[in-house]
Amino acid sequence: MTRLAAALAAALLTAAPSPAAPREAPALLVPPALGRTDLVWISGRVLEEAQGQHGPAALRTARALSASNLEGAAVEVTFLGRTARAVSGDDGEFLVAIPAGDGPPFPAGASPVQVRAGGAGATGVVHVVDPAAPFLLVTDFDDTVAVTNVARPGGAVRTTFLEDADTQPAVPGMAALYRCLVVRPEGTPAPAVAFVSGSPVQLAPRLVRFLERNGFPPAALFLRNLGPGSLSGYKEPVLRTLLARFPQKLVLIGDTGERDPEIYAALAREFPDRVLRIYLRRATAGPDPAARLDGALPFSDPAVPARDAAGRALADLACVDAAFPGKGAAPGAP
Known part of the structure; x- marks a missing residue:
């Protein structure tokens, strides 16, 4: 085993939570999304616990990649006053579509989106594409x-x-x-x-x-x-x-x-x-x-x-x- 492989293996073992270790609160991943002025799509992932941001790069990455997904979590997504709900799948993933409906069109540009699931909360961003974008x-x-x-x-x-x-x-x-x-x-x-x-x-x-x-x-x-x-x-x-x-x-x-x-x-x-x-x-x-x-x-x-x-x-x-x-x-x- 190379020194790199050994280091990665050690990082993964350290990142894996022991059965007796107390679990942190669930966490959310909400990557920046893309939408239209009449309809936006927001996707993300619900994790069983926060990934942690401390320690060397190898350890932090190992923890992120080994984080367990939370299935069946009720997800609530709010964007500019409109709310949609979903349930996370077996990979923790969720996807919602939020229409502007009878209200005014969503403004072009970046706007925040709030997501809550399993007691966790996160704020993401939706980049709304201008209809006239080239x-x-x-x-x-x-x-x-x-x-x-x-x-x-x-x-x-x-x-x-x-x-x-x-x-x-x-x-x-x-x-x-x-x-x-x-x-x-x-x-x-x-x-x-x-x-x-x-x-x-x-x-x-x-x-x-x-x-x-x-x-x-x-x-x-x-x-x-x-x-x-x-x-x-x-x-x-x-x-x-x-x-x-x-x-x-x-x-x-x-x-x-x-x-x-x-x-x-x-x-x-x-x-x-x-x-x-x-x-x-x-x-x-x-x-x-x-x-x-x-x-x-x-x-x-x-x-x-x-x-x-x-x-x-x-x-x-x-x-x-x-x-x-x-x-x-x-x-x-x-």
Whole structure:
């Protein structure tokens, strides 16, 4: 057993509560959500006890990932004076839809949502998409905006347990690219941002802190349920759900480390009128086969997609000029 594996095993054993240990109060995970002015969707998870935020990174992550789900909890969700109720499933997950109904439309932008379950309470945020928003920016997380080294043996495990929101490095230039994609003149609706990631939903607070700390625009999170049955096929349903819920077209950003090229290309083929552009950060050594890229724009320097997006009126040119001075598009970019 390697020293890393031994450390992780010790952390997991320490994180597991002993039968005699007193249990903490239930806890709630409420990742940032995305909604429309007439209807919002809020999902989350009810845990049997709080995860704890003390100790080394490996221990905190182990506790988060080993937290037990609370099934059958009555969940009450209140958003801007409207309330909906649900019961948590066997994985602790809940989902409610709250319509604006006969009242005024929900205001575009970020608004708080209150959730209560099993004696626990939490406040989340819903990003309501303006009907006139030009597109949705849908993006991956690992190795797209955060250096995770998923493609390297043991890289993802090492990063997950030995780094945290304050120490995991961000991919240089990506926050500036995203800010230029969403900035708009005053009074003009901005695109909404959604991260669709294989990171476990238990790590939602860590991702929120990482994004805030590194200057990324506020975003909704759609994360993976932890388990061997969810190691693949988790992105496609979310992408289809976003297309069904929102009329806006998509700008997709991912990386070449795993299956983003194939997933995004398949979506573009199936919905050719709904995908505006695909940008893929090169996260693997060596050139990628042309068949993998399939019309997407690959890049190593975020200035390349920034210039391309500005040329297509998807990004603010003044922002791009300020963030990437003196840098232009790649020769022969499709």
